[in-house]
Amino acid sequence: MERIPVLKIGDFLLVSIQVDMEDQIALQLQEDLSDRIVSTGVHGVIIDITALDIVDSFVGRMLSTIAAISKVLDAETVVVGMRPAVAITLVELGLSLNGIRTALNVERGMELLARAREEELRFLGGDDEAAASGSDGTAVTS
């Protein structure tokens, strides 16, 4: 059990972190996740941290790295399920989750990603994908 599963659900990948993060597991997760983003072509990654009692600087950095890698591969990252105590500790420790969006739970995370994707496509001028995903077609003609 040295691997964190990456689950594909619709246009998202879901990762539920339940084990203590060690170097090897974190590296493996980064590799697995980037492989899956490329092989599935999804545009969103949801990382659930409901099970985490604490987010220290190592975990914070890992989340930022994953978000940055995903971004390069054209996928947004949302961290969901953060416990109130974890949020308090994060702020007290002065840790900022750079470049990471958060949402209360998986469903809100999915909404956030869907909205972000729609806006991005609109900004890009509405390509084929925008039409296919049911965008309202307010594409700016270039």
Next chain:
Amino acid sequence: MERIPVLKIGDFLLVSIQVDMEDQIALQLQEDLSDRIVSTGVHGVIIDITALDIVDSFVGRMLSTIAAISKVLDAETVVVGMRPAVAITLVELGLSLNGIRTALNVERGMELLARAREEELRFLGGDDEAAASGSDGTAVTS
């Protein structure tokens, strides 16, 4: 980290098992899961076991128990992500996963549950929910 997260996604609950199952964790999961089925009113539970290297009789019994509890609460259970080696061992050990449906991955599990739900509603004569969920309306008039 003594609790396995139960994530709500649409009309399903998703549980990704990544830790070694001990008595206490298994009991906690059964409790959390039944609470969430009741509080959310979902009709499907997906249990992902991608991370499990082995499914022994204890885990097999736990999965059967969860499926039975969910069934009583009007929710179907699907186990997804079983590794080939796990399937081989299960059969070799003569363990049958009683009352448990399986699917290859989360997405197929969701399809299976959606189809099962649709058939159940049709069998029941098509109530309001069938209309709301976009059933094709071939309800038998009673």
